[in-house]
Amino acid sequence: xxxxxxxxxxxxxxxxxxxxxxxxFLAVSGYFFAASNLLPxxxxxxSVLSNMLMMFLFLIPVLTMRLLSEEKNSRTDQLLLxxxxxxxxxxxxxxxxxxxxxxxxxxxxxxxLLVIGIHGAPSYGKIFCNYLGFVLIGFAFISVGLFISSLxxxxxxxxxxxxxxxxxxxxxxxxxxxxxxxxxxxIIDCLSITKWYNEFELGVLSVPAVIYYIxxxxxxxxxxxxAVDRRRWS
Amino acid sequence: xxxxxxLTKAYGAVRAVDDISFSIAPGEIIGFLGPNxxxxxxxxxxxxxxxxxxxxxxxxxxxxxxxxxxxxxxxIGYLPELPPLYLEMTLDEYLEFVYDLKxxxxxxxxxxxxxxxxxxxxxxxxxxxxxxxxxxxxxxGLAQALVGDPPVLILDEPTIGLDPAQIIEFRNVVSGLGKTxxxxxxxxxxxxxxxxxxxxxxxxxxxxxxxxxxxxGENEFRYTLQLSGDADKVRTALEGIEDILELQMEEKDNTVxxxxxxxxxxxxxxxxxxxxxxxxILMMKKATPxxxxxxxxxxxxxxxxxxx
Numbered sequence: 221x222x223x224x225x226x227x228x229x230x231x232x233x234x235x236x237x238x239x240x241x242x243x244x245f246l247a248v249s250g251y252f253f254a255a256s257n258l259l260p261x262x263x264x265x266x267s268v269l270s271n272m273l274m275m276f277l278f279l280i281p282v283l284t285m286r287l288l289s290e291e292k293n294s295r296t297d298q299l300l301l302x303x304x305x306x307x308x309x310x311x312x313x314x315x316x317x318x319x320x321x322x323x324x325x326x327x328x329x330x331x332x333l334l335v336i337g338i339h340g341a342p343s344y345g346k347i348f349c350n351y352l353g354f355v356l357i358g359f360a361f362i363s364v365g366l367f368i369s370s371l372x373x374x375x376x377x378x379x380x381x382x383x384x385x386x387x388x389x390x391x392x393x394x395x396x397x398x399x400x401x402x403x404x405x406x407i408i409d410c411l412s413i414t415k416w417y418n419e420f421e422l423g424v425l426s427v428p429a430v431i432y433y434i435x436x437x438x439x440x441x442x443x444x445x446x447a448v449d450r451r452r453w454s
Numbered sequence: 455x456x457x458x459x460x461l462t463k464a465y466g467a468v469r470a471v472d473d474i475s476f477s478i479a480p481g482e483i484i485g486f487l488g489p490n491x492x493x494x495x496x497x498x499x500x501x502x503x504x505x506x507x508x509x510x511x512x513x514x515x516x517x518x519x520x521x522x523x524x525x526x527x528x529x530i531g532y533l534p535e536l537p538p539l540y541l542e543m544t545l546d547e548y549l550e551f552v553y554d555l556k557x558x559x560x561x562x563x564x565x566x567x568x569x570x571x572x573x574x575x576x577x578x579x580x581x582x583x584x585x586x587x588x589x590x591x592x593x594x595g596l597a598q599a600l601v602g603d604p605p606v607l608i609l610d611e612p613t614i615g616l617d618p619a620q621i622i623e624f625r626n627v628v629s630g631l632g633k634t635x636x637x638x639x640x641x642x643x644x645x646x647x648x649x650x651x652x653x654x655x656x657x658x659x660x661x662x663x664x665x666x667x668x669x670x671g672e673n674e675f676r677y678t679l680q681l682s683g684d685a686d687k688v689r690t691a692l693e694g695i696e697d698i699l700e701l702q703m704e705e706k707d708n709t710v711x712x713x714x715x716x717x718x719x720x721x722x723x724x725x726x727x728x729x730x731x732x733x734x735i736l737m738m739k740k741a742t743p744x745x746x747x748x749x750x751x752x753x754x755x756x757x758x759x760x761x762x
Contacts, residue, residue, distance in 0.1 A: 222554065223551055223554030223555040224555070226551075226554075227540070227543075227551050230543075230547070231540070231542060231543075234542045234543070235542055294538070294539070294540070294541065295534060295536045295538050296538040296539070296540055297538075298499075298502075298504055298532070298534040298538045299532075299534075299538035299552070299555070299598065300555070301503070301504050302502040302503055302504050302527060302530065302532045303527060303552075303555045303556050304523075304524045304525075304527040304528045304556060304557060305555060306524075452504065452505050452506050453505075453506045
């Protein structure tokens with residue numbers, strides 16, 4: 221798993237993908253930070269993060285699209301799957317590599333916090349909750365992207381399908397008001413990945429939400445392992 | 455070292471590999487022959503655990519590929535048809551990665567340097583794999599298979615796309631390793647050059663197995679002759695010999711080309727008969743079938759047996 225993890229990290233920086241993700245993330249969040257904190261002189265960093273959620277729909281597919289699809293496309297999966305490494309380790313190695321890049325980028329945004337800390341009095345507890353929620357929702361999005369990447373050989377298809385899936389998860393909440401059926405409401409509750417983020421946004425450390433995101437991520441990782449394995453058995 | 459029994463891979467109704475069994479002793483080099491689409495790559499992919507078998511079993515050095523895949527995979531170095539290279543890496547980065555991936559225990563630097571030396575890639579370490587030519591990519595693929603010093607090598611069409619000098623070099627490397635090796639090819643002369651034994655596969659079935667000598671039928675009696683004289687005289691002279699089953703003749707520029715098929719060594723009788731008929735023999739030799747003939751014979755024999 222370690223070998224795969226390090227190779228993936230290197231691959232992010234030997235292809236444009238890592239630079240595109242980090243660059244775009246920081247450019248957009250920098251703009252949001254300027255627009256909603258610096259210029260109006262407000263200490264609430266949470267709004268930057270919730271605005272960034274929207275950007276995730278575009279950025280996460282960039283991060284995850286080539287993880288497994290490119291292996292199939294260049295036939296390097298033959299190396300991985302015939303090496304003495306389990307499919308679980310392959311999938312986890314790749315997942316952790318993507319999350320490491322994500323956490324690294326998120327780490328850089330802590331500079332904003334530093335700026336606010338120097339010039340104002342931010343509520344650190346609330347910002348901690350914001351960040352925790354943001355980390356967890358990022359993991360969940362990455363697991364979806366990784367899963368979709370395992371289904372195709374083509375990076376572009378993986379990216380577009382991931383974008384569509386994330387958009388669905390993001391927007392499924394909007395139909396809640398016009399639905400009566402209890403069953404459909406329950407399904408929406410399960411899928412509505414952003415709804416659970418609201419509590420973190422308010423600064424509440426919600427244990428059910430933490431459990432929701434961890435299980436959501438775990439389910440998609442299991443699906444990915446299964447998808448990679450299944451092709452070998454068909 | 456390798457035991458394969460009743461191996462079958464079905465894709466729906468199509469049997470890509472159909473009930474194949476063979477075993478390979480340590481140190482043997484086996485040529486896996488067959489036309490394109492015969493099931494060679496599928497078989498190799500099953501041997502290496504890349505895909506699963508529909509039924510049957512594979513044992514590598516005592517480890518069942520299905521039951522203890524980790525142990526079995528540790529014994530195998532695999533070069534697939536398309537070398538599995540990460541093109542954005544340099545050769546050194548790539549080999550280091552493979553070393554870690556396989557969890558190799560040899561002293562890292564010495565081991566990798568040795569492999570690069572062996573595959574003639576010593577000077578290429580810092581170059582991006584993307585910029586490698588076909589021949590060099592193939593070498594990098596072989597280098598990758600050798601990392602971790604596995605006792606078994608499985609090479610899928612390893613010489614495809616190489617020039618003649620590279621092919622000879624490749625053969626020398628592989629035969630010098632002393633590892634149990636299976637390599638597939640559809641070029642027959644290639645197999646006979648380094649293999650102790652050949653397995654011929656067609657339409658998913660194993661249709662012949664053995665050394666070249668066994669397959670070329672040492673106890674067949676077929677001879678070709680070149681004679682000076684005319685065809686009628688030759689025919690009268692040879693027709694008197696009982697053991698000749700089949701006689702083919704062709705006359706060109708006062709030379710008669712004869713091929714005979716018989717059920718004993720008739721050469722002395724032929725000599726005497728032609729001498730008394732006053733026909734000089736320019737050449738006479740035992741006809742050994744080419745590999746192409748062996749192959750076609752095996753294919754048509756198998757088709758006759760299955761009644762197709």
